[in-house]
Amino acid sequence: MSSDSAEPQATKIRWLIVAMLMGFTFLGHFNRVSISVAGTERFIKPGGLDMEQMGLVYSAFLLVYTLSMLPGGWIIDRLGPRWALAGMGLGMGTCVALTGALGWTGIPIAGMLVPLLMIRGIAGGMSVPLHPAAARSVSLWLPLSSRTTANGLVTAGALIGIAVCFPVFGKLMDHFDWPRAFVICGVAMIAYSLAWLALSSDSVIDHPWTNSAERGMVQLADQPAPQTRSTWREFLDLFRNRNLVLLTLSYAALSYFMYLFFYWLGAYFEKTLNLPVEDCRNATMTVHLAMAVGMVIGGIGTDFLGRKVGRRWGCRGIAMLGMSLSALLAWKGLSIADPTQVVWYFAFALGSLGLVEGIFWTAAPQLEPRNGGLAGAFLNTIGNAGGLTAPYLTPVIASNFSWNAAIAVACCSCGIGAILWLWIDIDPNAERISVHAPDVTAPEVVI
Template sequence: MTTPPIRIGRYRWTICALLFFATTVNYLDRQVLSLLHPMLEDEFGWSYTDYSNILAAFQLVYALSMLFAGRIVDRLGTKWGFAVSIVLWSVAAMLHALAIPVGEAGVAVLGIFGITGVSVSVVGFVIARALLGFGESGNFPAAIKATAEYFPKKERSFATGIFNSGTNVGAILAPLTVPWLALNWGWQSTFLIIGAVGFLWLGFWFTLYEKPARQRRLSAAERAYIQSDEQAMEVPADQEEVQAERVPWIRLLGYRQTWAFALGKFLTDGIWWFFLFWLPAYLKAQYGMEGTTIMLPLVVLYSMTMFGSIGGGWFPVYFMRKGYAPYDGRMRAMLVIALFPLVVLAAQPLGHISYWIPVVLIGIGASAHQAWSANIFTTVSDMFPNFTVGSVTGIGGMAGGMGGVVVSKLGGAVFDHYDALGKLETGYTIMFSICAVAYLVAWVVMKSLVPRMKLVRLSNRRSTS
């Protein structure tokens, strides 16, 4: 008589659902401005450079804050680190509604230091976006840490792909709601309504989340399953915070694994943000589309990215089942994924036929980014012990944010330059070409730094990278 299999339990997927909804809110909040940009551009007379400066304020503060957010999450723990983050970014999202009075106060302060001639609206939105970047920086370090806590390695990229697909859902919900809210309630009310959504999530988070060691809803079988492949790298739960405090950033920067993750993020995060923040402006400039007319193409485009996020999370399992170590299988999958954005090279040459051609091609590129993102995040928990995952993710997030600053500033300068020449389409051709090849460049850099799987063991004082 055969013994029936032990039921493991599925509570870990409840935690994954919480991470998914938090990430959805995160991207819903950051997407509002790009959808309102055509309206605000007309109202305040912004140039492409003005808009790029507002975007860069978010990305720069987000980048710098990611470094500290990861460390704070490691020290506060996932539960409180995530809660503090979502409160801060929800308040900042709502503050956009007061951008003009905030800008007036900001201009008055700048005047004290002899800085004059700056736009009130630009200053107000720069301040609001900077605060949003500060708050939102905690989302991914906390979510990656929670994934490392609740999932064994073989499930982490799939779980990451699922919660990371919240970025796509947020990007889909935004064009479905923001233009309608702005049309019927005004842009100020749109920021207030969307920003308030994060507070709803907090109740579920405090009710349902606890560390696995103290989670009463976990069965003993599921807890053992979660911890099944961690004994070689983990420390006891009561020592985790102490260990985190003993690993300084400078030591983490001594590992090639850290640099592989950071440079991979630097070279590719800005591409996703370009797709996220500049596409409404692209549709307006190239096809005269704005307001509710951009809803359908953006919904179609961001719906495509759902397949990349979830499918990309599953893809490395194919190689792991063939005997590859987690990192090695992931890198093979990422090489295939890096080929797909090359189709974006055809977006401008074929765009004269129909706006649907660049929408679909960019959708493929954006979908590939989400597949890439699900895997690059998981390389951290593949090679680092859990008590440093938040810190390493923060370092990579900072690098990715700085890459976003570079892409946004470059885009603003390129678009203003070619717009003045009457050749704005050339500017988009240049930027789309950068988007197309960035992932292959990033893969080569990462593979060169870490050719094959190698665990980071921090129990020794010296680097073993």
């Protein structure tokens, strides 16, 4: 057969989109968590703000983020993920820069509570599209059997951003002080959003760099249109989707556990383990990088297991294993006196939790394929309803009981989330993926 009649090899533009989505989650979470680095090292001090006040600042972001999530999901489906993510980056970057500009106004740190609450609240509203739009983009660009791998990579970008935030933003504050550090990071996110607009599209069908082979891979998945307008009936159907509701409840339990580590892990290392500032930064980075590695392994492993035993049991098995193991490892870490061992137990705990993150973001659009952005927003709304209480409740429990008690409560929450997976079916309309179906994605995990 001549080379002219050979089928063209699929282009890899879908993995460029995945890489850019990783960049968005990296910058989004770097800029989200940078406030906690500044809080621990600059704002929480005598004559400044106390831990409960900073907890309110952290929760202000999450409260507005959560309340805006469902309207944001409708906007994602209406505009498409490309413009939704661009708007998110431009808005969030502006708010981060304004946080830094606040330091140039002459207001003392003790008087910054109200302006910080306002800026962080607006930032929370602007950040809404990040994960739902990224998951929506993955569902439009990747065949089903590669989506958990892609979502694992995308969510890993978030954890890499969180992990490097502690040492990198700390160094930026050391060299430029905290106001200029925030401005630098905000401008970087604005520039990245403009690059995303120039290089992305809403789906594989619309991108000028893809070829027929790559478009055909996604067409096999029978994708809906990138832009849809959901009705009130479709919105109410989300609450009647039993599997989606259970999925979001499990994610809420996971989020409480996860957000405690996101916002207060550095303070725990400093206040309870008495680690020096530099060691706190490095230990926090290690723990979050472990979660990023877990996300990549979990995504690849779930897709592999799904091809062997079906997506239902592949996802259920990895989810229950990861969440249960995470709670047990964190609980064990509380009983150890050696700070180095505590860091490693927490690292393996967050690594185990990372195994499951991509599953949630693959499952939500799969359970509501026509309104994937809204389904992702529904997941994140209820998920953050659990998560937003952790930044404020954690220091309250720690002050009245101990830091160990605060982390123990989070471990119990994560265990409950694991148990809920006994009743979650992410693929209620099919028994299993046929192992005889063409495997178009087996080699795709290598980028």
